[in-house]
Amino acid sequence: MAGMTADNRLWKRIGLGAALAVPLVVLVLVVGVLPTLLMAAQREALEDTPADHGIAYEDVSLTTADGVAINGWWMPDATPAGIDEFTGEPIETRGVIIFIHGANSNRADPYVNAFGLYKLLTRMQHHVLAIDMRNSGTSQAWGGGQLDWGRAEARDVLAAVDYAQIRGGGEPIIPFGVSMGGAAALTAAAQDSRIRGLILLDPMLDTYDTMARGTVAAAGFPLALAHVTTTAAGLLHGAPAFETTLKDQGMTYARPTLLIQDERDPVNRRIHAEEIVAANRNIDLWVAPHPADDHPLLAAAGGWGTHVAAFQLYPDEVAALLDAYLTMVHAICDAEDLEAAASMPLAGAR
Template identity: 25%
Template structure:
C-alpha cells in the first residue's frame, strides 16, 4: 500500500490535463499528431513564427504537460500558487521569428501511453524528443532546430543524445537550453523522505517499469551532447542537489554556460522564470541559430 502510494507520486501518468491554449495568447497554431519509434502517438501544438528556426519545447514530468503546470487539483498544499504558462515563452519566441513545437510526452496531457505505461523520468521519453525533432525536420527540412528542455525534458533530451542513432545524428539541431536537469535519486534525497519509504516506492516502480529507477543516469550521456548548451538552475531550489547540476555542466564538452538564478526558494520558481523573463535565457538560441 505504501509502496504503491510513493510509486504513484513518481511514475503515475496522466496527472495533469491541459489547462491553456494558444488562442488565449493570440498565437496562430495547428494541432499536430506524430508517432515515436515504438508507435506511441504524441500530440502537440505547432505555433507559427517562421520556417527558418524552430524550437522544440519538452516539458517537465508527471504533473505537467505542454501547456505548463497549474495548482488546480493539487489540494491546498501546493508547491506553487499560480499557473506556469509555457505559452508565455512560446509567444516571446514567435515574436523573435521562431516557430515552436510544444508537445506532450507519453503519458502526459493528450499523448498516449507508451508500451511501458508509466513515467520513466527520461529513458523512455527520450524516444519522444527524437520523434519531435524528426517531425519538425520533415515539416521544415531547411530549418535550424533549438531544444528548450525543462527538468525531465532536459533528462530525456540528454538520454536522446546517448541513444544509438540519437540526437547526435540530427545535424539540424543547433542549440539547447536545459532548465533544471534532475536525477531521480537526487530528487528523492532532497525531499528528505525516509529511506524505508523510498525503498518501498522503488520496489513497486521497478516492477512497473522493468528497471531500477536509481540506475539510469543521464549525466553519463552529457558528453554526447553535440550542441552549445545553456544550463539554467535556481540555486535556491530545495528539491535538487547543486553538485549534480554542476556534474552535469562539467560533463558537457560543447560550448556552454551555467546560469544560476537567485530567486524564490522553490523549484517551480525557475519554471516560472522562463516565461516571465524569456529575454534573459532564450537569447541563447539567437546566438547559435542565425
C-alpha cells in the first residue's frame, strides 16, 4: 500500500496477531485450564479437634475397598447412663451417625458448625463417626487430587459403614451428608442395606448444575461462562457433569430420609430438592427460611450465600427435626428387626 512504511506494516501484523491470540488464550483458559481448577480438591487443614469443643473422641483410620487411607474421629454417645423416665428402660445408644462433609472442606466443617452438630448428636444417644473424604483433611490423596463429585467418595462412606457396623455393635447406621457429601452418602446408601436412614443437608443432586453454580460462587464468573467451563469439564476432562444425576437416584431411594434445604442456596438449589421429594414419599423436606439481607452470615459467605447454613441459622429448629426424625427411624428399625427375628427359624428346627 502506497505510503505505508515497514514499521507500519510490522505494527499492523502485531495488532492482527494479538487480535487472533487473545480469543485463543481465552478459549484455552476457559476450556482447558479452568475446568481442571474446578475439579481440583482444595485441601483444608484441620485446626480444631472435638476435645477443643468439649467432645470426647478418638482418632480412627480406615481403608477403602480401593485402598485409600481415610482418617476420622469416633465420638461416643455422651448420654448419661440411667433409666428412661417414660419407658422405665435403661438408656442405651440408639445408633451411629456418619458425618460426611462437603467438597473442599473436612470433618471439622466450619460452614456447617460441625462441632456443634457433633455435640448435639452425641447427646441424642448416638455415636458419631466423622471422616475426611479422599483428597480432604488428613486423608490420602487420590485420582490426581481431583474431586469425583460423590462417585469415588461413596467408597469412603462404605468404609465408614464397615467400621460403624463393628464399633457400633450393630445399631442402625445413618449417614449425614452435606453438599457433595450428600451425593456420596446417597450413592453409598443405594448400595448398602446396612444404611438404615439418611440425613442430607443441601445435597448435591444435579452435578452439572452444582458445578456451574459453584463456579459462580467461588470465582464470581458470569453464569454463561460457568456453563462453558462446566461443559468442558464434562466433555474433555472426565467430570460426571452429564451422567445420571443423584436426583434420579434419590427419587427411588426407599429408606426414610430427612432433607434439610436452605431456601435460597445458590449452589445446590431448592428446585432439585423439591423434585425428588415430589417423587419419593420416603423423603421429608424442611426448607430453612432465608435470613434477612443484612444477616452477618451472608456478608461472610459471599457468593456461597446460605449454602449448608441451616444449622448455623436455625440450631433449635434443626435439633428438633433431627430428634423427631431419629426417633421415627429407630422405631422403624426396631419393628423391622423384630419382624426379621420372628421370621428366623429356631435353632434345631427342621
